[in-house]
Amino acid sequence: MYEMPQKNPFKKSFFDLKELVDCIQENLLCPATIEDTNHRLHAYSSHEDDTDSARIGTIISQRVPEKVINRLWKEGVIPKLLQTDGALRIPHIEDIGLRDRVAIAIRKNNETLGYIWVVEDQKKLNGAQLELLQDAAVAATPLMAKLYQNRKRKEENYQDFLWQLLTGHYKNLEEIHNKFYDLNLKMPERFTVLAFCFEQDITRKMEEQISYLITTSQKITNHFLVVMDEELILIASPHPSQPDEKAFDDFISFFVSEMANRFSIQGVRGSAGTGYQDFDKAQTSYQEALKVLKMKERFPEELENVHHFRHLGVFRYLNLIQKDQRSRRYEHPAIAKLEAYDALHKSNLLQTLEVFIQQDSNMNDAAKKLFVHTNTLHYRIKRISEIGGIRLTNIHEKIGIYLDLKARKMDDK
Amino acid sequence: MYEMPQKNPFKKSFFDLKELVDCIQENLLCPATIEDTNHRLHAYSSHEDDTDSARIGTIISQRVPEKVINRLWKEGVIPKLLQTDGALRIPHIEDIGLRDRVAIAIRKNNETLGYIWVVEDQKKLNGAQLELLQDAAVAATPLMAKLYQNRKRKEENYQDFLWQLLTGHYKNLEEIHNKFYDLNLKMPERFTVLAFCFEQDITRKMEEQISYLITTSQKITNHFLVVMDEELILIASPHPSQPDEKAFDDFISFFVSEMANRFSIQGVRGSAGTGYQDFDKAQTSYQEALKVLKMKERFPEELENVHHFRHLGVFRYLNLIQKDQRSRRYEHPAIAKLEAYDALHKSNLLQTLEVFIQQDSNMNDAAKKLFVHTNTLHYRIKRISEIGGIRLTNIHEKIGIYLDLKARKMDDK
DNA sequence: TAGCCTTTTGTGAAAATCTACAAAAGAAAC
DNA sequence: GTTTCTTTTGTAGATTTTCACAAAAGGCTA
Known part of the structure; x- marks a missing residue:
């Protein structure tokens, strides 16, 4: 040949x-x-x-x-x-x-x-x-x-625009539209802001790994990416293949676990704001995502499986309530009494109460969490009602005291 | 003889x-x-x-x-x-x-x-x-x-002092002490402010009937009484014979029912603030009592048996939450979706959800309140979770959406 | 140390709640 | 008008929860 x-x-x-x-x-x-x-x-x-x-x-x-x-x-x-x-x-x-x-x-x-x-x-x-x-x-x-x-040049051009968008620099929707047009950027129909917090500053190399994961996940369509020190912000839509907002939950779980698995970058925490249509809500969505991150930091257990603002539930209002309490110097009388009792008898009725309500008033679940017998919990709840003078059968009182308990946790430490 | x-x-x-x-x-x-x-x-x-x-x-x-x-x-x-x-x-x-x-x-x-x-x-x-x-x-x-x-002369002397006390004119505890001394008034060790709202202005005659009931009830020790148009304010302590704060609940029930029974004065609503020691908290206690009255007006059913601020529970924060919602123009996405569904299908999932949570997630109680079969409610709750994208098994989401539902009721009408 | 009080745990029966399945009724779509 | 989808109601067994009672354990005081 x-x-x-x-x-x-x-x-x-x-x-x-x-x-x-x-x-x-x-x-x-x-x-x-x-x-x-x-x-x-x-x-x-x-x-x-x-x-x-x-x-x-x-x-x-x-x-x-x-x-x-x-x-x-x-x-x-x-x-x-x-x-x-x-x-x-x-x-x-x-x-x-x-x-x-x-x-x-x-x-x-x-x-x-x-x-x-x-x-x-x-x-x-x-x-x-x-x-x-x-x-x-x-x-x-x-x-x-x-x-x-x-790509990099284009990126640099719009980085500060995005940052302004996220920090609420543009109030006017038309102005935002024009800016998108000027920068030759396509404006997605709907968007959601995702925020990720890393344990250390995000290096150039990590940035690549990040964009690698985003592109390969196939769960979301990422439109824009902003990096600021330890923080990563994405503006994204659900991937066409994934229908609804669940996509973001999936993506965040995926992203966090794969950053650890593939690139050994541990301790990444991620969150998503509400999805909006108009870009004048970009700041709102970003703030919501940040709020989720902040609350997750305070309440890691309670919010373990929460990534999306929509699932933040009552934690949305905790900050507000805590501030109100502080400004009024209000303390729930029942909490004060129970705390005094706990101190005197080395018991932990307050924690018991919190766990009980958190387990949706389910005796069995709460007893398991507390490692005590169901009847023990039963007895304690009865005592708590007596000592604190509260009616735990009343949902409004129950929610009220629960909010107070959680709000307390906002400022201590 | x-x-x-x-x-x-x-x-x-x-x-x-x-x-x-x-x-x-x-x-x-x-x-x-x-x-x-x-x-x-x-x-x-x-x-x-x-x-x-x-x-x-x-x-x-x-x-x-x-x-x-x-x-x-x-x-x-x-x-x-x-x-x-x-x-x-x-x-x-x-x-x-x-x-x-x-x-x-x-x-x-x-x-x-x-x-x-x-x-x-x-x-x-x-x-x-x-x-x-x-x-x-x-x-x-x-x-x-x-x-x-x-008695009347003495009364006139201290009426405006009391009013100032209740409206927070005195910030300084010592000043208050001195004023009490000047007016030759005995300052009780502890006090609670009670507020009553009448349907019409309180006449001289009604005032007598009021003070008659207070004196004869034997449930509380009334120290001071202020009348302002339709409003009656008492500064009182529990009666020596009645031990704790429950006395106020009893007294309010007694007062309201006896005003109706004995004097045919209907529609009196009464409330009590927290009990405090120091009189610089007089305004606080008064404001608390007023808050109870205000919330009772908005939520008569929910607060039917509530007279004391201590039992106001989550309603303490509803005002705050509603204001926050309004300022952020926030609407819970699940509520929006359910409302749209209700409008389209002439159903009432929103109300169902509210009643369900209010009945402490008890299917049977809630079903009774709604006059439907338990299984119907079961089905509805499943649909609500689906349509609204909420996890009702999660207490934090549940409380969150409940707060949003109640807060909505604050501004409509 | 005994006696009293509070707290924890155990047991079992009664009451309730949940679950699955299916029929029927209503509403909407074609 | 028929078909399909949604919603309501019914039944029944399995499972959980609740409640009352009692024993045991621990703490405090005289």
């Missing part, structure tokens, strides 16, 4: 990624795709009919399907790719429709900019071809870098 | 009531007492050992025992006395220790100032003696009037 002279076809400059990917196909005789670090598709070679479903899915949706990404993480493929300089062979994964393929990271100064994926035929690529792929990756670097630069 | 010449012993002026009452005894040969309209004892003749227990009780406590008063009302004695000019014979009432006696009202210009009571012996008073008693009553009039005048 006659071999072509060994001239390196990638030692030239390419006009764009499309030209490069076609060149790869010509030289390796396999279909190729180029993705950025968020697995968004940027170029793909024309291919024969015969290709695998993962590739088709990627091309259709312009993005690698979530289940494929998840699997690649689980199998350790992505982490390995991020660390390896050369091409990497990935054995086929049947159930997500992934045939054998070879991938390589596109890098610039140790920073990963994207990936080249090549689907292998029956005939596997040989060593020389794999080395050729490395050259292709080098050739891709300036093109990918340009892509990121463009 | 030799009869004394018919010279009228009461046609002279008496130095005080004691002199008069002794004169009655001398002439009628029966023990006599003089009371004011509040059945407070002002003078009694020295008596033989043989007298009835009602009289002894009256002398000991300086006031006619409550059970005796109640009985005299029930038997129609007091109303009749108030209407009759001459002396009235009251047959004995065994079970409250009341022997046969004769009574007469002391009057001035149709206004009753008090009563003279005479306990009869075996030998009943004859007609002439009864007429003599009428003269005694006339003789008593100027003395009783002086008594009232003194």
